Amino acid sequence: MRDEIEQFGVNPANVDGHRKYVEKMEFNFPLLSDPDRGIAQAYHAVKDDGQGIWRSVYVVGRDGKIRYAQRGAPPPDDVVTTFKENTRGG
Numbered sequence: 001m002r003d004e005i006e007q008f009g010v011n012p013a014n015v016d017g018h019r020k021y022v023e024k025m026e027f028n029f030p031l032l033s034d035p036d037r038g039i040a041q042a043y044h045a046v047k048d049d050g051q052g053i054w055r056s057v058y059v060v061g062r063d064g065k066i067r068y069a070q071r072g073a074p075p076p077d078d079v080v081t082t083f084k085e086n087t088r089g090g
Helices: 015-025 038-042 076-087
Strands: 009-011 031-033 056-060 066-071
Touching: 015 031, 056 076, 066 076
Parallel strands: 009 031
Antiparallel strands: 056 066
16 A cells, blocks of 8 residues: 555755755655745644644545545554545545
8 A cells, every 4th residue: 555655755854954864764755845834834734833843644635635634643554544444435
């Protein structure tokens, strides 16, 4: 299932900082830079201080509908199970 999903992360850090972080964490997906926090604001992930970001997981279907949304770092199995339940029959 994971191989079927196009994955990426979003973070307000700059591109150079991302490059080092991706290498350190050995991510197998791209990390996009959101320095003005526009993406974070659109997904209601900016903390009340306007600077901090809530770690959040979203799965967006090819049709643009949000199939899964959870604040924090849910276990991958929870994401996959919920995603499968929300896409049955479609």
